[in-house]
Amino acid sequence: MGELKLMKGNEAIAEAAIRAGCDGYFGYPITPQSEVMEYLMAQKPFERTGMVVLQAESEVASINMVYGGAGTGKKVMTSSSSPGISLMQEGISYMAGAELPALIVNAVRGGPGLGTIQPSQADYFQAVKGGGHGDYKLIVLAPASVQEMCDHVKLGFDLAFKYRTPVMILSDGAIGQMMEKVVFFDQIPRRTDEELMKECPWAAVGKPKNREHIRITSLDLDPAGQERVNLKLQAKYKTIEENEILYEEIQCKDAEYLFVAFGLSARICQKATDLARAKGIKVGLFRPITLFPFPIQQIAATGNRMKGVLVVEMNAGQMIEDVKLSMGSKVKIEHFGRFGGIIPSPDEVVNALEQKIIGG
Amino acid sequence: MEELFAKPEIRKPENIVYKKTNLMIDRPLSYCPGCGHGTTHRMLMEVIEEMGIQENTIGVSPVGCSVLAYDFLDIDMLGAAHGRAPALASAIKRLWPNRFVFTYQGDGDLAAIGTAETIHACNRGENITIIFINNGIYGMTGGQMAPTTLEGMRTATSPYGRDIATMGYPLKITELIAHLPGVNYVTRQAVHTPNHVRKTKKAIRKAFEIQKEKKGLSFIEVVSNCNSGWKLTPVQANKWMEENMFPFYPLGDMKIDGKLV
Amino acid sequence: MTEEIIIAGFGGQGVLSMGKILAYSGVMQNKEVSWMPSYGPEMRGGTANVTVIISDERISSPILNSFDTAIILNQQSMDKFEKSVKPGGLLIYDPNGITRHPNRKDINIYSIEAADEAGRLGLSKVFNMIVLGGFLKLKPLVSPEYLHKGLEKSLPERHHKLIPENEKAVEIGMKLLKAVQVI
Numbered sequence: 001m002g003e004l005k006l007m008k009g010n011e012a013i014a015e016a017a018i019r020a021g022c023d024g025y026f027g028y029p030i031t032p033q034s035e036v037m038e039y040l041m042a043q044k045p046f047e048r049t050g051m052v053v054l055q056a057e058s059e060v061a062s063i064n065m066v067y068g069g070a071g072t073g074k075k076v077m078t079s080s081s082s083p084g085i086s087l088m089q090e091g092i093s094y095m096a097g098a099e100l101p102a103l104i105v106n107a108v109r110g111g112p113g114l115g116t117i118q119p120s121q122a123d124y125f126q127a128v129k130g131g132g133h134g135d136y137k138l139i140v141l142a143p144a145s146v147q148e149m150c151d152h153v154k155l156g157f158d159l160a161f162k163y164r165t166p167v168m169i170l171s172d173g174a175i176g177q178m179m180e181k182v183v184f185f186d187q188i189p190r191r192t193d194e195e196l197m198k199e200c201p202w203a204a205v206g207k208p209k210n211r212e213h214i215r216i217t218s219l220d221l222d223p224a225g226q227e228r229v230n231l232k233l234q235a236k237y238k239t240i241e242e243n244e245i246l247y248e249e250i251q252c253k254d255a256e257y258l259f260v261a262f263g264l265s266a267r268i269c270q271k272a273t274d275l276a277r278a279k280g281i282k283v284g285l286f287r288p289i290t291l292f293p294f295p296i297q298q299i300a301a302t303g304n305r306m307k308g309v310l311v312v313e314m315n316a317g318q319m320i321e322d323v324k325l326s327m328g329s330k331v332k333i334e335h336f337g338r339f340g341g342i343i344p345s346p347d348e349v350v351n352a353l354e355q356k357i358i359g360g
Numbered sequence: 361m362e363e364l365f366a367k368p369e370i371r372k373p374e375n376i377v378y379k380k381t382n383l384m385i386d387r388p389l390s391y392c393p394g395c396g397h398g399t400t401h402r403m404l405m406e407v408i409e410e411m412g413i414q415e416n417t418i419g420v421s422p423v424g425c426s427v428l429a430y431d432f433l434d435i436d437m438l439g440a441a442h443g444r445a446p447a448l449a450s451a452i453k454r455l456w457p458n459r460f461v462f463t464y465q466g467d468g469d470l471a472a473i474g475t476a477e478t479i480h481a482c483n484r485g486e487n488i489t490i491i492f493i494n495n496g497i498y499g500m501t502g503g504q505m506a507p508t509t510l511e512g513m514r515t516a517t518s519p520y521g522r523d524i525a526t527m528g529y530p531l532k533i534t535e536l537i538a539h540l541p542g543v544n545y546v547t548r549q550a551v552h553t554p555n556h557v558r559k560t561k562k563a564i565r566k567a568f569e570i571q572k573e574k575k576g577l578s579f580i581e582v583v584s585n586c587n588s589g590w591k592l593t594p595v596q597a598n599k600w601m602e603e604n605m606f607p608f609y610p611l612g613d614m615k616i617d618g619k620l621v
Numbered sequence: 622m623t624e625e626i627i628i629a630g631f632g633g634q635g636v637l638s639m640g641k642i643l644a645y646s647g648v649m650q651n652k653e654v655s656w657m658p659s660y661g662p663e664m665r666g667g668t669a670n671v672t673v674i675i676s677d678e679r680i681s682s683p684i685l686n687s688f689d690t691a692i693i694l695n696q697q698s699m700d701k702f703e704k705s706v707k708p709g710g711l712l713i714y715d716p717n718g719i720t721r722h723p724n725r726k727d728i729n730i731y732s733i734e735a736a737d738e739a740g741r742l743g744l745s746k747v748f749n750m751i752v753l754g755g756f757l758k759l760k761p762l763v764s765p766e767y768l769h770k771g772l773e774k775s776l777p778e779r780h781h782k783l784i785p786e787n788e789k790a791v792e793i794g795m796k797l798l799k800a801v802q803v804i
Contacts, residue, residue: 004648006641006654006774024451031660032660052451052454052455054450056447056480057477060444060447060477061450061476061477061480062447064441064444064447064448064477065448065450067440067441067448067451068420068438068440068447068449068450068451068452069451069455071438071448071452072418072438072452072456074455076451076455090441094441117660173660174657174684177657177658177660178656178657178658178683179641179644179654179656179657180680180683181648181654204418204436204437204438205418205436205459206414206415206416206417206418206435206436206456206459207414207415207417207434207435207436209414213385213430213434213435213436214437215430215431215436215438216437216438216439217430217438219427264684267682267683267684268682268684270682271681271685273681274681345684345685346681346682346686347686
């Protein structure tokens, strides 16, 4: 067992990045996730592992620094919050197109626009449906605890390199700011240049005489060529859907009703599950951990056994679309959400279940 | 041509007096005849060949006419999003401090959409080389106004000439950059005569030497023509450049060894 | 066992750090904990509050709207959180600066004059630990041994010399607590 600490979610992201052997972090301050870079700077990761940490002039620069580092095979990441992630969409799209591995953390806050700094899940669509221009997907991980913030950094890097694709951790202000126990994995050494070149023969690291030069790009002006690029991406996403789905079911076995929720909302629903069961309502919780790939069949199998399903999100109804696409129209599916930075209370969620599903 | 092939002895190694560097890939350039990109590419690759650093060099190409630079230069390269090359290069150099890292950018890329990335990479004194081709126009997109378009100059988006009152002044970004303390070497060159080509090559060599000695950022502007965008023949374009561009963008060194000239 | 606590007062009263020390002590005693602060502009000079949950089981929601215990250190927090105490729950408050005292009949109410005492003893830096002492007297969730470990973990090493002073403040708080209403 690794080291046990009490830590904020944002700090756990930073500590896990150092321990995961991350080569570089590039970021720009924005509430509620500035602790990530603050923690990194205080830790002097360059002395600990040789990891580069750089405060960029903007989120636009940050993500393009990540693009540069990723194109050379380095394990690189950034973190930001909703408005900053919007600015990064160009770079993320380029990385998806150039098939580069990278980790992007979004501590979602309420929007639209400057919105609020309080937690939200209103960036679900942006995260799982592409976000920038073009037909692409990110692998999206939705941690619901500080422990998962730590674990998803390692998992995120592993998936990013396995599939050569950007991975997003979709967190929120609350999970970033709260402290919980976290057990850290032991330090993974940063790869040597030789190890990197072996693992990433596609990376632009300098051209030896005995191989073709490497061009990292998302550009192919020939439509037939660009279609091939797109088909390759789609095939990759299909493989990811077949292999990388993660989810959790809590008290679903005997349940008659179901909450579906991710991240912080899932934690609230877990409490709501206990409160509802104390009232004699048999309800369970389905928590997608990967939002892309979405647990389509798993939700359908569990959800369609129920009398009704309540999708609880801190937004106006985004993941519910995927739940409906997964389940079809056999069972009643309703949405309960608070937005603009309001976190629904467990009692409110139970009330919503009673009114919208059981009584409705 | 036929004559040339009729006399194969001309191509015997002992008779060759000039050839392109091996680091230019055998592929027709996508640039217009008379354009300065091809010459600048060649000077860059000659320097890399002469320094023996092909294996240790990572280049970043822009969006603009030289977006396909990586198709012609036989080194590992990354194609950046429009304006972002200095951000990529900053990260690459920090992650690979023993590599030579350069960006190759046009005026729209470097001095309009990428102004922030350019200024801040320069201000951080990133140990990289920036090569900036200034032809006062957007060539790739069909001759629109650039930040460096001269006053009164006609372009697709300033069809009656650049009007300072409504369109602002041409931006002397190189002069701006020369004043940043992180920048070691700033020069403005051209590639329209053999003499100027030699000077440009010397400047590129100097820039890479500075990078080798970890002395900070070097910035080379190459004032170039865009005969297609300017709607002139190559010869007319070079003449127009000498008469109009050089007075506003005077050639020569602006900063050497961290000191303004 | 699960104890759900809200600690609320002004920024600068040590509300967040009191919660952190309590949470860290819980961690050292092998409990599950969560510490969820208010954050943002609210923090800067205004009110600050933190939800601390200590449990033997996996903690579900870190965000709650009713609490087993409310520790209240200013009037705004009294207005906001008195009603959030579960029936039969506990409210501890420092009467200093309180203009409207709690009037719920269905909860246990204790007062602790920590601000006055801290001022008198020149211990204003550990005011929050006096309050924590009062709480631990009623709800000994963590033993002194683990509180010590919690202090070691949550204070930076350069402040470890202040641990005895903090522990003394906790003891003072235990004695200072007064019952106002016990149901």
